[in-house]
Amino acid sequence: EADIYQTPRYLVIGTGKKITLECSQTMGHDKMYWYQQDPGMELHLIHYSYGVNSTEKGDLSSESTVSRIRTEHFPLTLESARPSHTSQYLCASRAGGTDTQYFGPGTRLTVL
Amino acid sequence: GENVEQHPSTLSVQEGDSAVIKCTYSDSASNYFPWYKQELGKGPQLIIDIRSNVGEKKDQRIAVTLNKTAKHFSLHITETQPEDSAVYFCAAMTKAAGNKLTFGGGTRVLVKP
Numbered sequence: 001e002a003d004i005y006q007t008p009r010y011l012v013i014g015t016g017k018k019i020t021l022e023c024s025q026t027m028g029h030d031k032m033y034w035y036q037q038d039p040g041m042e043l044h045l046i047h048y049s050y051g052v053n054s055t056e057k058g059d060l061s062s063e064s065t066v067s068r069i070r071t072e073h074f075p076l077t078l079e080s081a082r083p084s085h086t087s088q089y090l091c092a093s094r095a096g097g098t099d100t101q102y103f104g105p106g107t108r109l110t111v112l
Numbered sequence: 113g114e115n116v117e118q119h120p121s122t123l124s125v126q127e128g129d130s131a132v133i134k135c136t137y138s139d140s141a142s143n144y145f146p147w148y149k150q151e152l153g154k155g156p157q158l159i160i161d162i163r164s165n166v167g168e169k170k171d172q173r174i175a176v177t178l179n180k181t182a183k184h185f186s187l188h189i190t191e192t193q194p195e196d197s198a199v200y201f202c203a204a205m206t207k208a209a210g211n212k213l214t215f216g217g218g219t220r221v222l223v224k225p
Contacts, residue, residue, distance in 0.1 A: 090156070
């Protein structure tokens, strides 16, 4: 069982609100990832980080931003949520030098 | 970049029967191929993986085969049980792409009792 946590698990908010989705892991992994999972199930990489103060945009363009100030913490922020941001957001991490990515339980976001 | 195709998108099997999911990838430099199982309301969990220097790997009722020449790999679940019902994802990793995973579109498996 991977020690990677996401909060909140479910969030319903109104349009225009600023939100932060939290992701933390206690495994000391330096690589962390954010995926967006649409209702059709596909997983799209939106952000990743290879270590503290390192962040990169993923393959799918996203209006969200991320930060990596501590190894264990990789929060994702939406400055002004819109209904098009409604989705499942999954965080994952991986130890350097290994291949296995571990996923958190996800945050299901609904923007009204 | 890498492109991973997964088939079928849905699969319904009778309990006790076998289930097979197939994936193809485009980048011959990909060298790591994990399979994830995602149950309702949970994040994907790794169930088995295979590296490019191995042709087959088995773990109890689950097996994965890899054909590097044809660039495809498959997941085989034998003696399916209702708890095997979930969404399954294949993925491919390429070191040249910074070891990022590219996922297939997923297969929703339903095991009927």
